[in-house]
Amino acid sequence: MRIFGYALALLFLFTGCINNEESEGPWEEIRPETFEVSAQQGNALTIRITQSCGSACWGALEDRISKDGNVYSITTLARIISEVCTLQCVAYSREYEIELPAPGQYTFRYVLADTTADEFTFELN
Numbered sequence: 390m391r392i393f394g395y396a397l398a399l400l401f402l403f404t405g406c407i408n409n410e411e412s413e414g415p416w417e418e419i420r421p422e423t424f425e426v427s428a429q430q431g432n433a434l435t436i437r438i439t440q441s442c443g444s445a446c447w448g449a450l451e452d453r454i455s456k457d458g459n460v461y462s463i464t465t466l467a468r469i470i471s472e473v474c475t476l477q478c479v480a481y482s483r484e485y486e487i488e489l490p491a492p493g494q495y496t497f498r499y500v501l502a503d504t505t506a507d508e509f510t511f512e513l514n
Contacts, residue, residue: 424509446474
């Protein structure tokens, strides 16, 4: 009976590790720990966000980038693929390639729940 109990506990523990990308679960906004320019080549910028302790329940990621003048707003959403998840940290890093149209000052905002969570300014000469 004790072995059955352990087997059942392991089954529930690892249920959250099943990655079903086709799942139609809800989306959750991701709050990054870092939001920065990681590379520049000419007018092209690579912006990186990182999170050292994401959720084991995150499946597919979706990026939303919008531009209003010289202000770029970025949000990343993760599809929740399971209601039962292990309590493990899953690190992730996401990069965005953005081509700036001309020299000038640009603002990059990371947006969560329609509020700016992080922001920086970049000067392209």
